[in-house]
Amino acid sequence: MINSYDIIVIGAGHAGVEAALAAARLGKKTAIFTIYLDSISMMSCNPAIGGPGKSHLISEVDILGGEIGKHTDKYNIQLKYLNSTKGVAARVTRAQADKYWYRVKMKEVLENTENLEVIQEVIDEILVKNGKIVGVKSSLGIEYKSKAVVLATGTFLKGRVVIGDIKYNSGRQGEQSSEKLSDSLIKNGIKIERFQTATPPRIDKRTIDFEKVTELKGEDNPVYFSIFTKKEHNLNIPTWLTYTTKETIKVTNELLKFSPIVTGMIDTKGPRHCPSIDRKVLNFPEKENHQVFLEQESVETNEIYVNGMTTSMPPFAQEKMLKTLPGLENVKIMRYGYGIEYDYIPPFQLYPNYENKIVKNLFLAGQINGTSGYEEAAAQGFMAGVNAVRKIENKEPIIIRRDEGYIGVLTDDLINKELLEPYRVLPSRAEYRLILRQDNSFIRMLEKSKEIGILKKEQIEHFEELKEAINVEINRLKNLKVYPGLENNLVLEGMGEKPIKKAITAAELLKRNRFSYNDLKYFVDIREYPKKVIEQVEIEIKYEDFIEREEKQIKRFKKLENVKIPKNFNYSNVNGLSNIAVDALNKTKPFSVGQASRISGVSPGDIAIILSHIK
Incomplete structure (x- = not known):
């Protein structure tokens, strides 16, 4: 039996699934390995998808040809459109996915994808020859040959679950960990470090007193993640809100002596953006009413x-703390919360195409790169899968810059910034938030999508038609005059708007805060366009001045990006650079001065010296 593939993917979480689907859809013979087939696309923590920054990733992956957006739209119990009253850059979708159906149906997608084989095996070794990966070896001693490999191992590399004073080997609670693969990576010169994350207890819905909690509904007709979703009605099961109390804080303080964080059972760094209740009480002792969502x-x-x-406190402590929350006085725990420590590979060892710098044709995606979140994993997995295919086809990689998409922000930050905790995409990390909106992903990612080649020709043509219609209508409105006159001004006054004293364009009228595209019909002819076109016309015109300001910033950004640094540039020979900068630059080996400027430890003064030296 010859086990030979074009692409092998290790791990079938959100990163692995997107990598394998991308590779197979691009026509490559692909195998995806998982420790347990029934855990494909398992949502180990909260089965929530989306939110600030994360929604942008899903929408970008969607138009590039990924699966997570469409799948979440199909298999969820609730969708919400958040921040609809705020600026357009802040508007996002958030879903409460159906943990069971999402997993079961994603397994079905994989099994029915042409060119893709799904295999339950533990992979113990990477096989490397002359610095290039040639395959992998399983715990059963079977060797699988491959032209490229994507590692998407999640929290399974030497995973250790912690509950109270108990610690045991596990990739997730109740699942086998991968104990040997890390050693193989180290043996091949790859640096490995450890992170930790944690999850809360799960409780029995039948033991909640719903009269003491607040019901929160989603939307029957929400804004979906995927531009391909055609759904008239969405499932809308509520979640519920309660709060910690003065008693919760008192009890938690009394029990802190049992916290693995306090005892030292957990001494690795975890995500600050998702702190445990132990951390909240330690760091914010004066705050009593922390929000608690029951989902x-x-x-x-x-x-x-x-x-x-x-x-990750002991079971008795978890129960005691939960029973201080309104509505949970008689609660029954079905699964206890736990912490988990795991190996990851610091991502300064990556190229922007997600290929490892030490072992050729080895690509990394998801939590193995020190990230957190299903969305971050899916985005990395998709890009790793696409670029693994392009590598073996001797094509230029697909690189999304940070001015082009949140995928670019994620990639650029991982490679250039020092990770102090598991990385999470946030809008505050993106300099060009107004241009990188969730609603215009289908425009921003269109050229990259054409280059990748997963979407069908008719889909690409449809988006090109939408893009053209947007441009045509914006130009038309900018050249269409609205004249002052009794009739027009009476209509404006009736709308609560100021009258006009001189001729203005329809676009200028549309710039008014409360004016919509549909309101223009009282003054000029409007056209019937799809909702997506009208939305983009309104946003582009209303925010034109701010968008132009960001575009100028992007032009300045590109100037530094276009100043390339020679491949074998020796920073140690550059007089005036700080020792910290020399160390960081030699470690990361940036391709451009722009990239160098974003590396932790490199100052504006260091950049000026590098520019002078290159010139």
């Missing part, structure tokens, strides 16, 4: 995810 995990279960009560 159902699936229509097929009574399990409720207690969002806001992450902890």
Whole structure:
């Protein structure tokens, strides 16, 4: 039996799934390996998808040819459109995915994808020859040959679950860890470090007193993640809100002596953006009313995810703390919360195409790169899968810059910034938030999508038609005059708007805060366009001045990006650079002065010296 593939993917979480689907859809013979077939696309923590920054990633992956957006739209219990009253850059979608159906149906997608084989095996070794990966070896001693490999191992590399004073080997609670693959990576010169994350207890829905909690509904007709989704009605199961109390804080303080964070059982760094209740009480002792969301995990279960009560304290402590929350006085725990420590590969060892710098044709995606979140994993997995294919086809990689998409922000930050905790995409990390909106992903990613080649020709043509219609209508409105006159001004006054004293364009009228495209019909002819076109016309015109300001910033950004640094540039020979900068630059080996300027430890003064030296 010859086990030979074009692409091998190790791990079938959100990163692995997107990598494998991308490779197979691009026509490559692909195999995806998982420790346990029934855990494909498992949502180990909260089955929530989307939110600030994360929604942008999903929409970008969607138009490039990924699966996560379409799949979440199909298999969720609730969708919400957040920040709709705020600026357009802040508007995002958030879903409570159906944990059971999402997993089951994603397994079905994989099994029915042409060119893709799904295999349950533990991979123990990478096989490397002359610095290039040639395959992998399983715990059963089977060797699988491959032209490229994508590692998407999540928290499974030497995973250690911690609950109170108990620690045991596990990739997730109840699942086998990968104990030997890390050693193989180290043996091949790859640096490895450790992170930790944690999850809250799950409780029985039937033991909640719903009269003491606040019901929160989603939307029947939400803004979906995927531009391909055609759904008239979305499932809308509520979540519920409660709060910690003075008693919660008192009890938690009394029990802190049992916290693995305090005892030292956990001494690795975890995500600050998702702190445990132990951390909240330690860091914010004066705050009493922390929000706690009760979120159902699936229509097929009574399990409720207690969002806001992450902890790895002993079981008796978890129960005691939970019972201080209004509505949970008689709660029954179905699964206890836990912490998990795991190996990851610091991402300064990556090229922007997600290929490892030490072992050729080895690509890395997801939590193995020190990230957190399903969305971050899916984006990395998709890009790693696409670029693994392009590498073996001897094509130039697909690189998304930070001025082009949130995928670019994610990639650029991982490679250039020092990770102090598991990385999470946030809008505050993106300099060009107004241009990188969720709503215009289908325009921003269109050229990259054409280059990748997963979407069908008719889909690409449809988006090109939408893009053209947007441009045509914006130009038309900028040249269409609205004249002052009794009739027009009476209409404006009736709308609560100021009258006009001289001729203005329809675009200028549309710039008024409360004016919509549909309101223009009282003054000029408007055209019937798809909702997406009208939305973009309104945004582009209303925010034109701010968009132009960001575009000028991007031009300045590109100037430094276009100043390339020679491949074998020796920073140690450059007089005047700080020792910190020399160390960081030699470690990262930036391709351009722009990239160098974003590396942790490199100052503006260092950049000026490098520019002078190159010139």
